[in-house]
Amino acid sequence: MMNSIILNAATRLLVALLLLFSVYMLLRGHNLPGGGFIGGLIGSTGFILYAIAQGPTACRKALHFEPQNIAMIGLGTALAAGVYPVFFNDAFFTGQWWFIGDRASGDYIPISSVLVFDIGVYLVVFGAILTLVLALEDEV
Amino acid sequence: MELLVALMVGVLVAASVHLMLARNVLRFIFGLVLISNAANLTIFVSGRLTPESPPLIPEGATTPVADAANALPQALVLTAIVIGFGLFAFALTLVYRTYQNLGTLNSDEMRLAEPLESKPSAAKQVAEKQYIARDTTS
């Protein structure tokens, strides 16, 4: 933990910004550089910053969930996205798509099992890295 | 450029092998980080280098431009980087914990599970012989 007032004050803002940015990277990932891996990495850096500034205990509190649980939930989400198509007689991990709105005119919101899978990846990377870093921080 | 990168990968590998042959496990870990980088570059270069044309489909089009970069090695390398990080993190915690418990970073001194032993004692050999009760019929 570092006792710097500026850092302490800045981290709260930075965590929020980084988290927001990471979700943005996650969601745009299918069409532009980004995705679950990158989003998860960015999101975790935010909380690592928080842990360095406020200490690992405060960081855990801010997370609300144990990071290893987040990772496991992510793995479960990814698996669910993979198993889901089986119920539609598709092979394991076949992407399922729905388009809300008019696809021809480009005015639509796509929702897909692929996105759910990417969210799973995001949570795994996010949770796994925080598990590691916080456990190591606890030691110091 | 590919050939020069190939040459550079050789240097990276040589440096990492040198580090991994050291008895100090911290150096071993540095070697591990270097060799993951070298491996990633190897995969990346094998798919050929294409400057300034990422494998993205432009707005309004349905396929990427004709000479876009090879997307397959990029996908492979991307996950390899993350997995390499996981491996590194685990190795680092292992070294960290080992140092706390054994008080050394020298791999030759880490003999908790397999202590250096001399030849099996005579008593042990006799016991082994007795273990095999022999019958001399045929």
Added chain:
Amino acid sequence: MAEGGAEVPRLAGGPAGWVSVAIPTALFVWFAQFLPAVAAGQTPLIGFDWVPSMGIRLEMLIDGLSLTFALLITGIGTLVTLYTTSYLGKHPEYPRFVLYLMTFMVGMLGLVLADNLIALFVFWEVTTISSYLLIGFTSDSAKSRRSALQALLVTGTGGLALLAGMILLGQAAGTYSLAEIRQMGDAIRNHDHYIPILILFLAGAFTKSAQFPFHFWLPNAMAAPTPVSAYLHSATMVKGGVYLMARMNPTLGGTEPWFWALVIAGGFTTVFASVLAIRQTDVKQVLAYTTLMALGALTLFIGAGSSDAIKAAMIFLVVHSLYKAALFLMIGIVDHETGSREVADLRGLARKMPVTFLAGALAAISMAGIPPFFGFIGKEFLYKAGLEAETAQLWITGTIFAASVLMFVAAGIAVARPFLGRLPEKFKDVHEGPIAMWIGPFLLGALSLYFGIFSDIPEIWLVGPATDAVYGADVSVDLYLFREVNAAFILSMITFAVGFVLYLMHARIRDALAAIIQANPLKFDPGWDRTLDGVKALAEFQTRYLQSGVLTRYVFIIFATFAATTGFTLWAQDALNFQLDIAAELDGLLFKHWAVLVFITAGAILTALTRSRMTAIAALGVVGIGVALLFIMFSAPDVAITQLLVETLVVVLVAVAMLKLPHLGVRTSEPNRPVHAMLSIAVGTVTTLVLVAVLQTDLDLRLTEYFNATSYYEAFGSNIVNVILVDFRALDTFGEIAVVVIAALSAYALLRGTRYGAIREDDT
């Protein structure tokens, strides 16, 4: 049946006992229903797909041979399990024993019924393993452990050879189905791989059926409880090898190598075992060696291969299974009641154990080959086949004559000796065994007599169809006790005369044999121990060198192997024939390219050479950032972002860990520094050469083109890298994130769970 009969038939052993008897009984009845169909010449095939992708189908092939075996397995199995309820029912480990025995039975049934070679192998191994567990059942005895291991290693090694042979055969035939393979005998016999296939199959069969020189494990296997000896090591499992040879006879048989291999090994085993049988003082060991002898005789006659020889082998197979199981069970009862199996001790037990005596006597008369028992018919046909053999007539007939004489003697030793004569004082209180025990040998002995008198019953239902199946064509089988005074009959009479004389003298012969054998320097059992010691020494030797426990040595071996094998492959494949276009390579290179290359190279060298921890970490960072820049320059934005973020995290982790770790310090005196440097350069060079060789080849872009073409239409994504990760190759990605989770949890467990007593107190 004075005392035994008065007992209410009640099973000891509880539910395990009931189940163990019920299963073989039910199976016996089930198999019996196939008898009419098989006798009529049909071969029912019952099956289902097991591993369809590899063409492995689990099919049961029921023909004369497999049905005969199946009935023996389940029939004798029923009697043996019934016997066991009494013999071992009060043993604390009895349920475990039943489990092993049932496993064995399933394995053995599978072995004789399997139509697919691979399935046959799997069941073959099941019998090997269950035999190991059963021999080692009294696991607190070192002798029984050793015997079990010996049986496992000998038969297991043979099993591996058999697997190799089966694969070769399957390749040669283009199918693994026995039913199909047996149709193409000529093609197999003329195939280039015939000799290797033959050798590998015989290695499997000879080890399983304990043929010389692999015979030594079988007598040792008698360390198992008596029901196991009766069931596995005389009636069923050891006949697995015989079954295999019989089964393969239409496919592999009829050639010179086949004939001589089987006739010589079988004949030698027969004579060798007969002599050793007389030498034993333990009745169970006498029986063990006569079993060896019988297996030898079966091998011999399958090898001889004429229709008469095959017929004789099939008759003898049934004859032997019946009387030998009965005799083993009988000596088990004697052992159970008196606590002794020594020929010298046992005497005059007939008065105390009349039913057991009766059962034993029936079996022994069949074994001695006295009419009107089934054993007599068996012997007559063996003689007939031997005398009419076209090749090696004298060898076959002589062998079988010696064996028959010695079987006569052994029958006397096993039954006449313990039961007749004056009862010694110490056996005064001995009484008859329980009905569950004597019913088995009694039925088997009675069956030996019944089959002898009504010989058309085994002829029609068992021997006839089995002979047809083994010979591969219809053979007329006509069993009879007596037709005319011919050469075989005269030989039988001589056998009785010589056998009787030898029986009277057997004690003296035994002692003389013992002296000769003692003097013989060639002993197989101690030789086995020396072989094992040798293997162990070799293992220790290579462990000392390859698994030294020194990390640097492991790393050295791994990298040296990599450099040597890869370098050699490059050279051998002529891949070093480069056409390097240096001008094109340097064309269009900008300053930024040079800068990145120099940065990375310098960073790597600095990391390797510096003594300072901070410098090493900083140099590593330079390499990481440099690599990220390279990714950006060459159109990999996703990879570059990931690399940058990971690089940041690496620095964070290292920084946190370094707070507690010591400096790299003065360079620890590294021995072999020049050698290490040379190896590093070698590995680096090989890597570069491989990469250059790869760059010389034409890139196969089919996958990339497929992804490019379908990314938008089928996966609705414009970032192809991401589409590959989360859609096209999502299963891979799932595996990879699972690895990440495992790595994180392992590190977490390591940090949280295992802080056992810090060694350096001042460090915390």
